[in-house]
Amino acid sequence: MPGRHFLQxxxxxxxxxxxxxxxxxxxxxxxxxxxxxxxRRILSRLPAVVGQTRGEAFVFPAxxxxxxxAALVNTVAPGGRLLAPRFGQFSHLFVQxxxxxxxxxxxxxxxxxxxxxxxxxxxxxxxxTAHEIQGVLLVHNETATGVTSDVGAVRAAMDRAGHPALxxxxxxxxxxxxxFQFDAWRVDxxxxxxxxxxxxxxxxxxxxMSEGAMARVEACPTPRAYFDLRPxxxxxxxxxxxxxxxxxxxxxxxxxxxxLVDEEGMAAVAARHAHLARxxxxxxxxxxxAQCAARPAIASDTVTAVVVPEGADARQVIEAAFTRHDLxxxxxxxxxxxxxxxxxxxxDMNELTLAAALAGVEMxxxxxxxxxxxxxxxxxxxxxxxxxxxxA
Amino acid sequence: MPGRHFLQxxxxxxxxxxxxxxxxxxxxxxxxxxxxxxxRRILSRLPAVVGQTRGEAFVFPAxxxxxxxAALVNTVAPGGRLLAPRFGQFSHLFVQxxxxxxxxxxxxxxxxxxxxxxxxxxxxxxxxTAHEIQGVLLVHNETATGVTSDVGAVRAAMDRAGHPALxxxxxxxxxxxxxFQFDAWRVDxxxxxxxxxxxxxxxxxxxxMSEGAMARVEACPTPRAYFDLRPxxxxxxxxxxxxxxxxxxxxxxxxxxxxLVDEEGMAAVAARHAHLARxxxxxxxxxxxAQCAARPAIASDTVTAVVVPEGADARQVIEAAFTRHDLxxxxxxxxxxxxxxxxxxxxDMNELTLAAALAGVEMxxxxxxxxxxxxxxxxxxxxxxxxxxxxA
Numbered sequence: 087m088p089g090r091h092f093l094q095x096x097x098x099x100x101x102x103x104x105x106x107x108x109x110x111x112x113x114x115x116x117x118x119x120x121x122x123x124x125x126r127r128i129l130s131r132l133p134a135v136v137g138q139t140r141g142e143a144f145v146f147p148a149x150x151x152x153x154x155x156a157a158l159v160n161t162v163a164p165g166g167r168l169l170a171p172r173f174g175q176f177s178h179l180f181v182q183x184x185x186x187x188x189x190x191x192x193x194x195x196x197x198x199x200x201x202x203x204x205x206x207x208x209x210x211x212x213x214x215t216a217h218e219i220q221g222v223l224l225v226h227n228e229t230a231t232g233v234t235s236d237v238g239a240v241r242a243a244m245d246r247a248g249h250p251a252l253x254x255x256x257x258x259x260x261x262x263x264x265x266f267q268f269d270a271w272r273v274d275x276x277x278x279x280x281x282x283x284x285x286x287x288x289x290x291x292x293x294x295m296s297e298g299a300m301a302r303v304e305a306c307p308t309p310r311a312y313f314d315l316r317p318x319x320x321x322x323x324x325x326x327x328x329x330x331x332x333x334x335x336x337x338x339x340x341x342x343x344x345x346l347v348d349e350e351g352m353a354a355v356a357a358r359h360a361h362l363a364r365x366x367x368x369x370x371x372x373x374x375x376a377q378c379a380a381r382p383a384i385a386s387d388t389v390t391a392v393v394v395p396e397g398a399d400a401r402q403v404i405e406a407a408f409t410r411h412d413l414x415x416x417x418x419x420x421x422x423x424x425x426x427x428x429x430x431x432x433x434d435m436n437e438l439t440l441a442a443a444l445a446g447v448e449m450x451x452x453x454x455x456x457x458x459x460x461x462x463x464x465x466x467x468x469x470x471x472x473x474x475x476x477x478a
Numbered sequence: 479m480p481g482r483h484f485l486q487x488x489x490x491x492x493x494x495x496x497x498x499x500x501x502x503x504x505x506x507x508x509x510x511x512x513x514x515x516x517x518r519r520i521l522s523r524l525p526a527v528v529g530q531t532r533g534e535a536f537v538f539p540a541x542x543x544x545x546x547x548a549a550l551v552n553t554v555a556p557g558g559r560l561l562a563p564r565f566g567q568f569s570h571l572f573v574q575x576x577x578x579x580x581x582x583x584x585x586x587x588x589x590x591x592x593x594x595x596x597x598x599x600x601x602x603x604x605x606x607t608a609h610e611i612q613g614v615l616l617v618h619n620e621t622a623t624g625v626t627s628d629v630g631a632v633r634a635a636m637d638r639a640g641h642p643a644l645x646x647x648x649x650x651x652x653x654x655x656x657x658f659q660f661d662a663w664r665v666d667x668x669x670x671x672x673x674x675x676x677x678x679x680x681x682x683x684x685x686x687m688s689e690g691a692m693a694r695v696e697a698c699p700t701p702r703a704y705f706d707l708r709p710x711x712x713x714x715x716x717x718x719x720x721x722x723x724x725x726x727x728x729x730x731x732x733x734x735x736x737x738l739v740d741e742e743g744m745a746a747v748a749a750r751h752a753h754l755a756r757x758x759x760x761x762x763x764x765x766x767x768a769q770c771a772a773r774p775a776i777a778s779d780t781v782t783a784v785v786v787p788e789g790a791d792a793r794q795v796i797e798a799a800f801t802r803h804d805l806x807x808x809x810x811x812x813x814x815x816x817x818x819x820x821x822x823x824x825x826d827m828n829e830l831t832l833a834a835a836l837a838g839v840e841m842x843x844x845x846x847x848x849x850x851x852x853x854x855x856x857x858x859x860x861x862x863x864x865x866x867x868x869x870a
Contacts, residue, residue, distance in 0.1 A: 088742060088750060089828025350480060358480060412828055436481025436804055438834040441856070445833035449860055460860040464833070465853015468841055
């Protein structure tokens, strides 16, 4: 179709021209004497993205999913016990990955649309008087439901329980978009992929580890190779990688860090996402539709899952948006299939791009038999953004 | 600013990624034995863009403005007399260019916002019983006011006057966007630049000449060098150019012709522009604002000039759109400065991009003290597009 495609899934997010240009470079020798400058520019700036001043940061040619594995196999012995609230498809997959690796996972089931419940975590940890539980697996932003959990409150619950478990935080759809306080929350392992807030193609996994988590790496007996942080750390110390790095993506990451850390600044990035999300939620409200997020306090600033009315099929909205209006929306996953469509609003995003997406949603809703007044959601978003700007 | 910039001036228009990629190629020898294949792919497909089956087409490393000169100096002897309706800044500049070249131009003044008046042209030509007038200079789409003139009606007027003047048509903001019938209208010279309907950066001028116009070239005594069609024609016949061609732009033009002529097709391109323009006009109507175009029948499908209310300053709308909403709008030119802003809707354009632009206009209007209901224009456009699609 002529004209721009609107990619409003919650990742991959649109790659800005500037990052496309940064990646459009010839390959070079990753063992050269000048290569370490690139590695160091990246590794020295990655911590600032999550508010980390202690511990270490790593980059793998892999994805966020791979970082689930990397975090666990470097710190938890085979068969170790873990605790995980489950409230959406990605918290489910984090659990599933741990189980596939042979770990035992105690699952705290929460309704999809809810967030992690700190009281439930506190109770489960308090009951573990033998301190068998090695770690808590928490998805910060559940991409399937558009729900953000309160990591600080989970850490406070762990503290109240006096439990030494590590805190593993999946920040796939939060890091580099939402405020993230690695130090303040005393996160032990945070992870993401390159295709969300970093605005790059998928292909890099990023992992931030606390000093406490790193202290376990050397002695951790879990068999591992590709994700072993020992050779990665040793190579990184010299400015290199143990295997061939994904060079184009590293060139892109270097530039993305300049945009995020050096230019816009992480606080401004988070404020922008909060601002944009207010407009999206105003639109959903104006349409008279519900969000999957059960409460306003937990509604995500990076993705909004919109519930279609009883009897309607969200897949028709998504199909009409894609085939008729050149707009890609996220689908409902697992138990939410057909019930929700998702609007991604993270990464290289601004008001007018989102206004276009909301306009496309309005037409696609009509196409699927859900008649909202044309302009109602867009108008509510514009008004919210203008109010937000006036009060800023 | 983060996120995409919305370039909604009536040219340069957004360059699609596909054309950026096509242009991103190494230079090559423009005298090589394989180079003529490129020249021939371009020159063989250029005629279809304007509905030309007789005559010749040319490409210069230049702009549309240069093609005004190229058309004239190859066909009209020094000091020759020309006739031109003037109803906007670009019809004014076409006249000015001809005068700068030493031609005498009889100007038919029309109100800005009106189109060329065939009756006035007929009367002027009928009065020229000696047939001194060598050509009629007509701007097909007046970019300054958003007005499209009826070229066929002008040709009919010339016929009724029984006058042999050549018909020079500036198609800068019409060709490759609006329906253009070079043969049917018996145009003698049509011209444009690369930065509008062709979706490329500025830097190429395109000129289509009728057999009648070409018959004058050889003997035309006007001094000329760079724009001389004689060496251009001789070189083109061998697949080459007389001086170094703008290679990147030719690579882009080759691909643009594939998109326009071979894939979408010129009829569909024109239908798309008509469809998109209906939404823009619906928005302007919903805002309660007037178009510069005096009558619906002459409103342009590529650019809409919107008149701000008495006492308001359109420059404030344009400045707010640019600095606060990352949206570039066209300004009012000459006598229209401060009175109108212009929305370009041509080239690689689709509904959602325009919806975003209209959303940005709504916010910018508010910023400039012109309070239209948020979503009113966008909603009217969406409804118009959906109606148009349903009836298609």
